[in-house]
Amino acid sequence: MKVSVDRSLCYGSAECAHRAPAVFAFEDGYGVVRPGGADAAEDPRVREAVLEATEKCPSQAIVLTE
Template identity: 45%
Template sequence: MGDRWHVEVDRSVCIGSAQCVHHAPDGFRLDTGRQSHPADPETDANESVLAAAESCPVEAIVITLLGSGEPVFPPEE
């Protein structure tokens, strides 16, 4: 069984660039205020969600391992 992730979007940082929706259309949605949110905050680990987080121009997306809370993105320094 693969890793499961918890995905969050810091809506105080999100600028609505929609890069997350472009990279992971099944993983993110924009609301009427053009703020991003995960389609499902608990998801199987997948490259498109990681690419979405990496492409966010303001690093508003945080991914952690479900259960342990270990950071996936952004990586610990």
């Protein structure tokens, strides 16, 4: 699964970093995918957290592609 954050949509709520800290970090006021974050998302429990973070992102800034 590829994970990315559309910075033009992100308004910096930091929820992604709280929900899936293995994949997302909060830097300079934006949610970002950590280096290696996409690999971490292959773990089923982490993947579930990523799906939840994506669903709950208030600006729909998280983009998942298979």
